Structures are given as structure tokens and as C-alpha cells.
Amino acid sequence: MLLLCFFIGRIYQSEQGPPLHRWHTWSADEMSPDEIDHASFAGYLSREEAIFRDMRLNLDNRLSEDEKTAINRFNARSPVYPAHFHTDWNRSFVLMPQGAPKGIAVLLHGLTDSPYSMRYLAEDYQQKGFIAVVPRLPGHGTAPGSLTRVNWKAWLATTRLAVREATRLAGSPLPLHLVGYSNGGALAIKYALDQLDDPALPAPQQIVLLSPMVGVNGYARFAGLAGWPAWFPAFARTAWLSVVPEYNPFKYNSFPVNAARQSWLLTQALQSQIVQQSRRGKLAALPPVLTFQSITDATVSTAAVVNALYRYLPRNGSRLVIFDINQAANISALFRAALPSATDRLLPKAPRSYATVVITNATPATLHASARLTPAGSAVEQVEPLSLSWPQDMFSLSHIALPFPLNDSLYGLHPSVVNRYGISLGAMALRGESASLNVGPETFMRATSNPFFDDMMTRINQHIACSQQADYASCIDALP
Structure with a gap:
């Protein structure tokens, strides 16, 4: 009876939203996992070209006249x-x-994303x-x-395919x-983690993570149930958690139930494997992990990064960089009570097996930033002033902000x-009545670029430089 009530409620809720469009019903003919494992990268690109x-x-050229809006990425x-x-x-x-x-x-x-978000890091490498x-x-990269x-x-x-291609292009072990x-x-x-059990996979020397999806909202566990009514064509809208206009050329805005379901399945497999490999003592062979994470993240669980990943890492040169909230924001009275002290409550008491860096205000009254470093195995915090500051009107970073500098077009x-790409989303400041928009007001409120991007790249480049040292482990361990 409860399940029936849930389905009825879910159907009613979904039917109140906007209708589905062709980009919600068209889907790419992607390779299966087995096909990818037996494909060359050239073959993967050939399939990709056929998909586009x-x-x-069957999508772009078949839009109805009312779908050909000024900022529809498929028009x-x-x-x-x-x-x-x-x-x-x-x-x-x-x-x-x-x-x-x-x-x-x-x-x-990332999920719903495209290779665009990896552009700056790829160019740096x-x-x-x-x-x-x-x-x-x-x-x-195609349609939601x-x-x-x-x-x-x-x-x-x-x-795995991308690693095979990179290894092939290198020609020798690098x-x-x-x-x-x-x-x-x-x-x-x-x-x-898979490589620890499969020596045939090339072993990574370094892992760099930005806003990693180690854990997700618990609702994702039941997302599959929310989409069950979509088996009936009349209720196809229930296969979607959100249906909004597609105005971003390099990221989907609409979000299907299956995406939430797959994210939960992946994180569950990941967390289980971390625990298993830890019990077997295999994590000692894991490479250093360098992670950048905003203390506020509405997409993934910041706590899971600490409690489901870093707590299990050996002392191998791993480092966690946390971007605190802007303690000097002039809207501090609007913060939830726990937010100003969230970073201190997140991290376990030092000493820890990994180094931590907290990017925060030099003082609670200034926008200038500093880095609070606690080395692995130490309880002594070192404070380093940075030549970077918080923007006046930014009170925190967000999940989506980290890979992009403030000047990203x-x-x-x-x-x-x-408007290099037709629109500059990060610079938009809409003012009006919230009920007038068919997207939530939080869409244009969220930080989409990182004022500490240069510091992040400096820290990544320190790890890249260590790659060329004979004693990589000692180089990593000696980093400031």
C-alpha cells in the first residue's frame, strides 16, 4: 500500500513539471562495457563521430519550431x-x-558534464x-x-581504454x-583499487581529485524506484528528476533518475572496495592521493571524502585541500549555524596519516586568504599567507567551481x-521575481569558478614536478 502511494505521488509530482522534449527521448548508441574493453581508442572515436x-x-535537425529557442544547445x-x-x-x-x-x-x-571541465588541467599537463x-x-556530451x-x-x-591509449602513445613505461x-x-x-588486484593494468603514480564523488545523497539509493512508472509511456516524465532548458553547450541541465542511480551504485562499489582492500592490507600500495574539496558541496558528500576514503589511506604522501567558506562574507548572519565551524568539525583530530591544507581567510575580517597546513603525522599547524583573496560577493565555493579559473569564458x-561560447554563465546576475523563471533561482546563485584556481594548479604542478625525481616518494613527502 505504501509503495502504491509512493508511485501515485511520484506520478503526480512529475506530471506537474514541464514536458519532455526530443533531447530527453533521443539517446546515443554507445558501446557496451565489453565492447569498450575490446576497442581501440580510434574505434571509440569512430563510434563517437557516428553518435554525433x-x-x-535525428535530434538537431528535427526540432519543432517552438523548440528552436535562442539559447537551445540543440538549435x-x-x-x-x-x-x-x-x-x-x-x-x-x-x-x-x-x-x-x-x-x-x-x-x-564528471556526471552530466563533458571533457570541457578537464581542459585547463589537460593543457597544464x-x-x-x-x-x-x-x-x-x-x-x-550529446543529449541528456x-x-x-x-x-x-x-x-x-x-x-581503462584511455589508460591503454595513453600507454600506447607513450611507447615506453612513463x-x-x-x-x-x-x-x-x-x-x-x-x-x-582494481589495479591492486590486476597487475596487467598500468599502475598510477599519482591520483588527483577535484570534488570527488566518494559518497552521494542517500536519496540516490532509491532513485531507481522513482523511475519505475516510466515503464509505462504515459508516465515517461517520472524517469527524470529534473527537466529544465538546455542552454549550457558543455553540460546537461536536465537530470534523469538513472544518472542518480548509477552514481549511487558506483559510490557503493567504491566504498566497499576501499574497506575490503584496507582489511587485506593492500592500500599500502596505493599511490598518493591529492584532493581538492569545497567544505560546502550540494552534489557530493564532503564528509565521505574524509570518512570513506582518507581515513583508510596509508601514510604515503596523500594530501587533502579543503576550501573553507568565506568567513569575512558580509552575509554571515544568513549562514546556517554550523557552517562557520564546518571545516574544524570535518577533520579528525591531528596527527593524521595525510597532510591537510585549509584555504581560508587570513583573519575573520579580511578577504585575503591563507593556507593552514598540517603535515602528515604532525599536530602542529603552519600558516602561509596567499596572494589571493575571496571575491566580495562570494561566500563559498561549490561542487562545480573547482576546475574553472575566474576568467573562464x-x-x-x-x-x-x-559569450565566446554563446553565453557567459558565471558572469550572469539575474534580478527579478523568482517565480518568473523555469529554472530554480539557485541555478545562477551557485559559484561556477574558483578564485583559488592558481593555488590549486601550483599544488598540482608540485606533484607533477616530483614525477621527474628519482625518489618520487621522498619528493612528495617533502612538499610544503
Whole structure:
């Protein structure tokens, strides 16, 4: 009886929302996990090209007149139409360094995202002499309907494929760095854990994580139930948790039930494997993990990063960088009571097996930032002033802000080229009555770029530099 009431409520709730469009019902013909495991990267790119060709024919070219709005990413006449840009960052890409490569990096984007979010890190690795391989994970970069059919095992198979391609391009064994953002972070850790049991997989030397998806909201566990009524065509809308306009050229705005379900399944597999490998004593062979995480994150669980990952890591040079809230924000009276002390409550008491860095205000009254470093195995905190400051009106970072500098043309607070991709989302400041919009007001309130991006890259580059040292472990352990 309760289940029936749930379904009736779910159907009623979904029917109150906007109707589905062609981009919600069209889905890409992606490779299966087994096909990916037996494919070459060239074969994967060939399938990718066929997918985009099919999308143009059966989605973009078949929009109704009322769907051809000015900022619909599927409208060929829209300024946000990805195929118009010099580079369509929805596609997989590879960056080769000048001269002989010094290492290889595989960079994995997040859920509903695209390779665009890995652009800056990939270019940095290229400049440091690395081959950078950035795959488009199945179900992404095309239309949100593609996420209704994909599963996390296809994403993990694509991770293995990207490592195979990077290794092939290198021609000889080179240091491997895995870089993962959000869902891509979960995939990077999962690959490293799998490698501990499978020596045939190339072993990573370093893992770099941005807003990693180690844990998600508990509702995701039951997301599959929420979509059951969609088996009946009349209730197809229940397969979606949100249906909103698609105005972002490199990220989906609509979110299907299956995406939430797959994220939960992946994190459950990941957390279980971390515990198992810890009990077996195998985590001693895990490479150093460098993580950047906002203390406030509405997409993934910040606490899970500490309690489900870092608590199990050996003392191997791993480091956790936490971006605190802006303690000097002039809206402190509006903060939830627990927020100002959230970072102190998050971290277990020192000494810890890993180093921590907390990026926060130099004093509660100034926007200038400092870094509070506690080395692994120490209870003594060191404070280093930074030459960076909080923007006046930004009270925290967010899940989506970390990979983007303030001058990013799409997400930046101060875009270097306004509307380079048809819209500059990070610089938009809408004012009006909230009920007038068909997206939630939080959509344009969330921070979309990182004022501490340069400091983050400096810390990543320190780890890249250690790759070239004979004693990598000692180099990592000696980092400030």
C-alpha cells in the first residue's frame, strides 16, 4: 500500500513539471562495457563521430519550431550550438607535448558534464611534458536522454581504454597520473583499487581529485524506484528528476533518475572496495592521493571524502585541500549555524596519516586568504599567507567551481572573452521575481569558478614536478 502511494505521488509530482522534449527521448548508441574493453581508442572515436552524426540527423535537425529557442544547445541557429565553436569540447581529445613525453595523464570529467571541465588541467599537463588523454564518458556530451541508458561500468571501461591509449602513445613505461573531477574522481580511485588486484593494468603514480564523488545523497539509493512508472509511456516524465532548458553547450541541465542511480551504485562499489582492500592490507600500495574539496558541496558528500576514503589511506604522501567558506562574507548572519565551524568539525583530530591544507581567510575580517597546513603525522599547524583573496560577493565555493579559473569564458566570474561560447554563465546576475523563471533561482546563485584556481594548479604542478625525481616518494613527502 505504501509503495502504491509512493508511485501515485511520484506520478503526480512529475506530471506537474514541464514536458519532455526530443533531447530527453533521443539517446546515443554507445558501446557496451565489453565492447569498450575490446576497442581501440580510434574505434571509440569512430563510434563517437557516428553518435554525433546521428544526433544531428535525428535530434538537431528535427526540432519543432517552438523548440528552436535562442539559447537551445540543440538549435543549429543558436549561439550556444556546440558545433559552431572552433573546438567542440563535448568530444574526447588528446594533447601531445612538444618533444619526448615525460609522463601520461588520463583526465576524467564528471556526471552530466563533458571533457570541457578537464581542459585547463589537460593543457597544464601537456605543458609539463605529459601526454593528456581526456575521454568523453559514455552518455555525455550529446543529449541528456543518453544518460537514461548508460551504466557506470561503461564509464570505468572507458577509463581503462584511455589508460591503454595513453600507454600506447607513450611507447615506453612513463609515470601515469589519474585526474578525476566529481564522478571522474570516483572512476580514478576505482581504477587504482582494481589495479591492486590486476597487475596487467598500468599502475598510477599519482591520483588527483577535484570534488570527488566518494559518497552521494542517500536519496540516490532509491532513485531507481522513482523511475519505475516510466515503464509505462504515459508516465515517461517520472524517469527524470529534473527537466529544465538546455542552454549550457558543455553540460546537461536536465537530470534523469538513472544518472542518480548509477552514481549511487558506483559510490557503493567504491566504498566497499576501499574497506575490503584496507582489511587485506593492500592500500599500502596505493599511490598518493591529492584532493581538492569545497567544505560546502550540494552534489557530493564532503564528509565521505574524509570518512570513506582518507581515513583508510596509508601514510604515503596523500594530501587533502579543503576550501573553507568565506568567513569575512558580509552575509554571515544568513549562514546556517554550523557552517562557520564546518571545516574544524570535518577533520579528525591531528596527527593524521595525510597532510591537510585549509584555504581560508587570513583573519575573520579580511578577504585575503591563507593556507593552514598540517603535515602528515604532525599536530602542529603552519600558516602561509596567499596572494589571493575571496571575491566580495562570494561566500563559498561549490561542487562545480573547482576546475574553472575566474576568467573562464563560460563559467568565469570575470570571463576573458564574453559569450565566446554563446553565453557567459558565471558572469550572469539575474534580478527579478523568482517565480518568473523555469529554472530554480539557485541555478545562477551557485559559484561556477574558483578564485583559488592558481593555488590549486601550483599544488598540482608540485606533484607533477616530483614525477621527474628519482625518489618520487621522498619528493612528495617533502612538499610544503
